[in-house]
Amino acid sequence: MDFRGKLILAPLAGVTDTTFRRLCRENGADIVVTEMVSAKGLLCDPVRSGRYLAYEEAERPVGAQLFGADPGEIAEAATEVARRGFDFVDINMGCPVRKVTGGGSGAAILSNPRLAGEIARAAVRAAGIPVTAKIRSGFGTEKETYLAVAEELFSAGIAAVTLHPRHRGQMFEGTADWTHIAALKRAFPGETIIGNGDVRAPGDAARMLSETGCDSVMIGRAAMGNPWIFALLTREIALPAGPAGPIPFAPFPIPEARRALILRHGEEMFLRHGEHGMKEMRKHLAWYSRGIPGAAAFRAELPKVADPDSFRTVVGRFF
Numbered sequence: 001m002d003f004r005g006k007l008i009l010a011p012l013a014g015v016t017d018t019t020f021r022r023l024c025r026e027n028g029a030d031i032v033v034t035e036m037v038s039a040k041g042l043l044c045d046p047v048r049s050g051r052y053l054a055y056e057e058a059e060r061p062v063g064a065q066l067f068g069a070d071p072g073e074i075a076e077a078a079t080e081v082a083r084r085g086f087d088f089v090d091i092n093m094g095c096p097v098r099k100v101t102g103g104g105s106g107a108a109i110l111s112n113p114r115l116a117g118e119i120a121r122a123a124v125r126a127a128g129i130p131v132t133a134k135i136r137s138g139f140g141t142e143k144e145t146y147l148a149v150a151e152e153l154f155s156a157g158i159a160a161v162t163l164h165p166r167h168r169g170q171m172f173e174g175t176a177d178w179t180h181i182a183a184l185k186r187a188f189p190g191e192t193i194i195g196n197g198d199v200r201a202p203g204d205a206a207r208m209l210s211e212t213g214c215d216s217v218m219i220g221r222a223a224m225g226n227p228w229i230f231a232l233l234t235r236e237i238a239l240p241a242g243p244a245g246p247i248p249f250a251p252f253p254i255p256e257a258r259r260a261l262i263l264r265h266g267e268e269m270f271l272r273h274g275e276h277g278m279k280e281m282r283k284h285l286a287w288y289s290r291g292i293p294g295a296a297a298f299r300a301e302l303p304k305v306a307d308p309d310s311f312r313t314v315v316g317r318f319f
């Protein structure tokens, strides 16, 4: 599988389920990946954790992201991911949340490049499908270990490394330091490097590619409520900026297309998850409303969205 020259939807816990991933694929995301799933959880309770691994053929290529700190567990869980038919497995080495790092997983692995290598090697040997890893720049400012970690990962046979260049202590504050992505690509020119962090608007993906030399771009928060961003960015990458600067694009599609997509999103959420799906849909609706006049009043109405009828009424009135 080739991870170069792609726009990739980032794993986003609580957001990038199968429905949302398909909407992004339809709108130009080249590769999608599940939210993070605990390797241990998947082995102990495959039915419960397996819910996060539901996917549809239309999503391909689709990867599953695992987190864990035990090479044996990751290897076994990666085998299970391959058995379920995923195209690749991604290992989370960047999650900053204490619940994850406290158990030695996620960004905690960045403090121990050798462990990163052991985990990667175990997964590569077991999975039989490509294995990728997603890292941050380090666990703290003084400990920016991404170069040492990447060295271990690539020598273990990892197919691509995604770098989100914030360290763990930054959580999502400040700005992503793209110079680290450039440094990573310079250090491993023959390997596939995926840049991630703060690609938000037209112009950003092309700028990340040209400033850092990375092979592909991963987009997270900017896709929330805006799966169309992939179509905009694809066009921008395909059509380089002329002498007058980047080509201006409308931030949204025409209202009819937007409304139709939102209705389909909510209807599928209801079909799949019933009432709970409608509740989940409220947060997507809040994101979809960003930047539209009257959004604050619209958001105040969201608690009323409880079933498909109220959903259709609220969406029809606002979008």
Ligand SMILES: Cc1cc2nc3c(=O)[nH]c(=O)nc-3n(C[C@H](O)[C@H](O)[C@H](O)COP(=O)(O)O)c2cc1C
Residues within 6 Å of the ligand: 010, 011, 012, 013, 014, 015, 034, 035, 036, 065, 092, 094, 095, 134, 164, 196, 197, 198, 199, 218, 219, 220, 221, 222
């Ligand atoms: C709500 C939310 C959930 C996230 N969940 C995950 C996750 O499950 N796995 C992961 O590797 N990163 C996760 N991230 C980090 C994103 O994948 C991404 O690295 C980060 O948001 C920076 O990219 P962006 O600036 O394009 O959003 C999450 C981020 C947010 C905001």
